[in-house]
Amino acid sequence: MRQVTKLAGVTTTVLLDAGVVSRCRRRVHLEHDPGMRDTERGAPDPTAELRKADAAAHRRAVADRLSAHFGADWTEVPPGRSGEREAATVAALAEGRPLIWGAQLPRDTEHGRRGAIDLLVRTRGGYVPVLVVRHKVHDPGQGARTSPLFGVTDVGGANDPARKVRPQPRDQLRLAHTRALLRAAGYADERTGHAGVIGLDGDTVVWHDLTAPTWPGSRTALAEYETRFADRVAVAQAAATGGEPLARPSRIVECKSCPWWPVCDAQLVAERDVSLVVRGEDAALLRTAGVETVDALAGIDPEDRDNPPLVGMPLGDAVGLAKAWLADLTLVRRHREVSVPRADVELDVDMESFGDAGAYLWGTLLSGADTGIAQGYRAFVSWDPLPTDDEARSFAEFWSWLGAVRAAAAERGLSFRAYCYNELAENRWLLASARRFTGRPGIPTRRQVQQFIASDEWFDLFGSVRDHFLCSHGKGLKTIAPVAGFQWRDPEAGGENSMRWYRDAVGLDGGEPDLAQRVRLLEYNEDDVRATAVLRAWMSSDEVAGIPFVGDI
Structure with a gap:
């Protein structure tokens, strides 16, 4: 059915891209509501912007390798306006070009679809889509169907004895959307349900069978896509025509990075x-x-x-x-008594990373009994732009110093404990650094890191906050530490902003390194470790009794 709407005497067509099937239904409504066009939205999420830039660079690197390998069989749709790219794609499809990169597929106005895809691979029966993404698409195991990167024309690949598919529903739905566009244009290979994904490693194609019953309830990816897409078309259609909204706002995890959150937040609070x-x-x-x-x-x-x-x-x-x-109330006590494990020698640790590129800074705050090692803040940092081998040097220095503090405490018969806030990030880079730089001077083995993480000497203060308090505005350190009386020096302190500061600090965008931003990052990191120390001391003091007990409100 052609998705056409009448709006103020003007005929418009609702055309949706692949992203809508994984997007919040309320966001789809707001994006198609004419009355919301001039509404002020939230600023772009810098972390998301960074991920987009990294993903674009990854796609370009993969395209360059494929282009160099396939030569004359490679066709790249040039950048430009959507209509121009669509015309170039149609011409390449009509010519039967073997590999088409950056395709802008013909719009399917009958069903309300539009979209682009990284790569189209010609087969004897038509074309199949291949997506290039900057995340993992397989895990160790067996059963995936794969082909090497330069075997991308071998659609469907072969059973892989060393890899299993890592479920990535969004990837499959994007491929299903492209298949629907190819079908509408008359270029889909109806003989196969396979579609490919090239992931973070950039050297393997994982083939998904979109017609296999691999989704809950034995549904196929194509069936799941059609159900979701029909729903999003209905939502967008109602919004575009001024009909009764089919999606109401509701707070979910994705809200924090959504540009429409200020709109939904105001409505949710009012209601x-x-x-x-x-x-x-x-x-x-x-x-x-x-x-x-x-x-x-x-x-x-x-x-x-x-x-x-x-x-x-x-x-x-x-x-x-x-x-x-x-x-x-930001906090209420879940229990009348609040406690947190303490030690004679205490070390607060906070790591700063730049996306998936690496961990450039390990900040520490040593306090408690004298061990003969200078107390206070100390940073182990590399200012070489990530990724860099110098990261191994800074991590090794941090690990060696940490070992010296632990040994000094043990020699004096003193208990030792290191603290972080939400250990997922620190643990990830402790283990990843040991793996990536294995064998280099001062680098611990993964087993040594795992033993430390599993020991009583490594403590996640976030877990104590979760266990002892109900947090009505979230459990983030920037929310909780001010209740304990701590304030960051920088009014813009935050993980997202630190990404921008880092780019300037190392001249990642081609400019001269900004030394002032390096100082800013070090002060931000120092405040983070001081925040956990203040929070821990407050939780151990009589002052915490001033927080209302949930049973008393």
């Missing part, structure tokens, strides 16, 4: 929506039970068996969060 304190599936479960507002959630009895069990947290915690939100 006191239950998703302000519980998200995703839990909010949907509560709405189904008639609990639509924070007020209604705060008023229910957690012991009432008629209330729905939640997935993300105990119902009692959800009720406590609702009460805290209504009282405008």
